[in-house]
Amino acid sequence: MVYTNGKLDEKKVFKDPVHKYVQVRDKVIWDLIGTSEFQRLRRIKQLGTTFYTFHGAEQSRFNHSLGVYEIVRRMIDDVFDGRPQWNAEDRLLCLCAALLHDLGHGPFSHSFEKVFHLNHEKFTQRIILGDTEVNRVLRRVGSDFPQRVSDVIAKTSDNKLAISMISSQIDADRMDYLLRDAYFTGVSYGNFDMERILRVMRPQGDQVVIKASGMHAVEHYIMSRYQMYWQVYFHPVTRSAEVILTKILHRAKALHSQYYTFKYEPAHFYSLFEEEVTLEDYLKLDENIMYYYFQVWQEEEDSILRDLCRRFMNRNLFKYVDFTEKQHGLNNWVELSSLFKKAGIDPEYYLVVDSTSDLPYDFYRAGEEEERLPILLLMPNGELRELSRESDIVEAITGKKRTDQKLFYPHDLIYEDSKKGKVKEKIISLLEGKG
Template identity: 75%
Template sequence: MANGKLSEEKVFKDPVHRYIHVRDKLIWELIGTSEFQRLRRIRQLGTTYLTFHGAEHSRFNHSLGVYEIVRRIVDDIFKGRPEWNDEERLLCLCAALLHDLGHGPFSHSFEKVFHLDHEDFTQAIIVGNTEVNKVLRTMGDDFPKKVAEVIDKTYQNKQVISLISSQIDADRMDYLQRDAYYTGVSYGHFDMERILRVMRPREDQVVIKNSGMHAVEDYIMSRYQMYWQVYFHPVTRSAEVILTKILHRAKHLHHEFYTFKQDPIHFYSIFEDEVTLEDYLRLDESIINYYFQAWQDEEDPILKDLCRRFNNRNLFKYVEFNPNVQMMTLIELTSLFKKAGIDPDYYLVVDSSSDLPYDFYRPGEEEERLPIHLLMANGDLRELSRESEIVDAISGKRRTDHKLYFPLDLIEDFSTKRTAKKRILELLKI
């Protein structure tokens, strides 16, 4: 090892990028930390494996992929360009590698139940008393703080942030292709090689040469299709509904002083809203799955049933639901479920999915999105939707989908509640 480089390059075989190259000692040591290795035990797509059986890939896979895309950009595309400061290289690589470090088991579903934010935990791991922090501090005591600022989108050089987090960043470019590969669908494929070749550094952002506009259009449409065909698949959402209800039920029982056969010791601090970083890092999907397996034998009928459903993929059925016109239907269904002895808090759930595939800049709005800019032949910058009719057609247009989830098997078992059963099936149009 000399000048921070490994004496011999390390290479990971990868199904998306073919090879992932590690030449820096710092990156190699970060990969070896316990906090980064934990990502092997957290799936990239949560419950999607119950819909697309190949979707077993991990946050570890994805994080390496994002690192590799950024490495190619800063080493092959930006290097030597006057608008790029090569002193930011290692900062970019570390932020790319560590950007998902704080994800919990089943990621977004887990966060939603316990009101947590994986980016907050990512930053806490980076600046806290961790192996990752110790490795980063070999670059200087302020280096972990800089990496955390990139994750937090507060770092002074917005150009660095845009590589990791923007409407066309390394994170999205990797997960679209990786998720498409492991789910076996064709939607997420786009010409990344073309996009990388036409990326250019500019002050406070990364821009795309106008000649690459059609590749960017393809990328945006690929993202749109992946969200509605894969990420928001109704069967996956059914599994997420059951998953979240299990966690809600376990928390409720804990606060009711229920005596668990398998005591949820790993959840104590989370249930009490006093989770520490140490507690959080102990959680991964193997731990969650262990409890779900054990809780199938609990005395509580709701927790037992929900865990059996999740483990055996006996998921809820669903129908389309319009909250603007069907709220009275939901109220009546809730009443009928209660009369039938089925708790609607756990067995009658409206789930909504929403996505905004591309947006131009709307200053002052929540979650401001910096637009994609095209670099024109004369050196001017033009916002993408001003040049692309395809992107203009979907810009700023949020699509939202609502489903009503319920256990059809329990409804059909209403042998002694025939009137309620008939009315429920009528309301659900089954």
Template identity: 75%
Template sequence: MAYPGGQLSEEKVFKDPVHRYIHVRDKIIWDLIGTKEFQRLRRIKQLGTTYLTFHGAEHSRFNHSLGVYEIIRRIIDDVFVGREHWDHSERLLCLCAALLHDLGHGPFSHSFEKVFHLDHEDFTQAIILGDTEVNKVLRRMGDDFPKKVAEVIAKTYKNKLVVSLISSQIDADRMDYLLRDAYYTGVSYGNFDMERILRVMRPREDQVVIKRSGMHAVEDYIMSRYQMYWQVYFHPVTRSAEVILTKILHRAKKLHEAGYSFKTKPVHFYSLFQENVTLEEYLRLDEAIILYYFQEWQNETDPILSDLCRRFVNRNLFKYVEFSPTNEQMKKLLELNALFKKAGIDPEYYLVVDSSSDLPYDFYRPGEEGERLPIYLLMPNGELRELSRESVIVDAISGKRRTDHKLYFPQDFIDDLSTKRATKKKIKEILEG
């Protein structure tokens, strides 16, 4: 079934710093971009608290979603068209799923989700299937079309090739966020030859494969992803900001449950605190709303909430030291907990272990948890070979998970313990030891 209106009478373009131009020729895409649910993504940062580390990282989920759409558009209109295994009737489904794949992200995304036990993918599907402007646009393609789009994003759609374009170990989502995040953070780690990768992509029955001649471009892509995670996404200063953000939300929830009388009542948080937020309430949340409360809560009478909000708003972040969860280190952590309490510093909010972990590339291993669809190379004789079987570089990192632990604390509070010199000295000895 064709979308009413079909193609736009004149192509629309968005000027983009990563892809130069984003081209919109289909009216359904133009209509989806104009919905209030999609426009909300302008008010959700792509990288959460990373702007407090890399000041250029102010770009939004809106930017990224357009970028993923553009990569998919180029793949299916320029590379796949006319090729075996590609069903061109799936074109609009792919484009819509690419555009809408991040629709359900909330403010400060992952930190927000952890505190309130939310899942942005569930909200993405709820927006697509619910009483929304997005749903009304999609239903013009047929009553079952929103369900198909939601299935692609949920990775349950019957055509696995369509799913792999948007969600796999070499998909349009990852390619855009690596290039975009590298651009806006001002680093070179995330750059790779996307043009080359797109040229050597080929459709197969269940997934995208890469011509053997493009292996080195894929190696570069995987190493770029590895470097971006450890140099940008898991940057310890960004994690410090996330720790404080998380503790603010925990403190506000705890105060609400205890009947504390807020000067600025957290009306937008009530359903979140009770963990029964409706779709309508969720869609009203964006980072402007959250930052408004943080700004106001600096003046609350609760000293912990007030202090944490001042820290976040004014970027007075926690310091950190390396931490390994060994028996010896855990004993030191218990000792620090006791010393913090003795000093009048609540360790629940001011002594935090944060861990980050990444698996740069893996392939499916029978009997192990999780499905990891490998990257396959298309050999000159038509055979498919899993990437790490051909690449020495990828083989060296396959299946190797790297984990980093940091212990975060307020250095200024410790420095101010002038009346408790023995406690201060002991705390410093443990942290510096």
């Protein structure tokens, strides 16, 4: 079937806690939502292990993808439509790219990717361009349409305006996840006036710009993003759960390489262990599958895998201390590792330094690897001005990267052992910066 008028007989809606309603009139969008590859996103959490810190953070990438689509739809239908800088023929391209931008995410996305050397963006492209339901729906629009959508998501398209709508420093993706994540975690940090920002957005050449009268709403958005990263996304309890999750996957992979006989055969992991993951294998993976293995691996003979899975499933997480060069320099780190071994605790799995950092706003600087398009203000006289040149608030944080390092360890194996002995007493002294 080929899309003719491209419209449904009647508008479909999804009730949404953030946007009230997600509206669908285009048949291609409705059909994409119904594909097995898109429905798989219901089984992948948007925020990974954050639910261990904020128990409401159970929303899925399906929710988020619909939200990003809805924001782009509103940009186009409510603001851009009819403006001379907007090409109406790009409407469907932008809507499909917005809807499918996270299609390739795997379970527990970033931890999963790091262990198995995967890239969700590449899998997004493989799903869109491969032998999939999504590809067949997109091809009904045109034989080259899957490639065009993929290029926008991969940021390789000549249509820079379409890219900026879903991937820039003020885009539909960020606006949705800040509002959605704030809602489901129950915090107020991520709230900002999206309605105002949408009203002052304008298509201008290769990117979306903001009318100068909306500068204060953008300031609020940037500070909301800053607070969400440090109060929610980088919360040390969430990071502790991620550390354990990562170590479970590393341990399972290591055991496989040692020809360990699993009590419960990890059939879904074999291609991951060998780093020969087919698209078919990848699409079978979701967090339900992962939880099954974490559940049964609590009964494995290997004590490390068994313990780590029990910790993850029962939220018996690692404790943490700030990791500073002054208190935990290289010499102390080497000594800590040695003492862990003497105490019978494998430092490879139970002593972990995790570093995280964020750059709340920046713009391209000559000689740097990654180009960051600035947020541009459209002044009353038609001039475009970079945001930090007009905003004292944004100027104060522009280019300032904040980093946080934590040292994670199993408190119960060290502090709660009635027979601590001199080795564990020395470990405690070093952890507390007294060594």
